[in-house]
Amino acid sequence: MHTDTISPGGLDWQTQALCAQTGADFFFPEPGSSVREAKRICGMCEMRPACLEYALANDERFGVWGGLSEKERLDIRRLDSR
Ligand code: SF4
Structure with missing residues (x-):
């Protein structure tokens, strides 16, 4: 792991x-299609925590980031803002 090389x-x-x-195709599926393949790849990705943090910090609305779908990230942001 190279997490010590990640700059905030x-x-x-x-x-x-x-x-x-x-390639990005898995990560921006057509509306209503499966995000399962994207999540499977995220599950093997070492950068998942940094990726999710980036998506939340930058309000990325579309696609799968850090193993979470856009709806799942929205849920996290709702919980955070309570
Ligand atoms: S966790 Fe982020 S960087 Fe890793 S494969 Fe998934 S979308 Fe890509």
């Missing part, structure tokens, strides 16, 4: 991202 707010983690190798 930086994008270094994206160079380690598995989805950068598989």
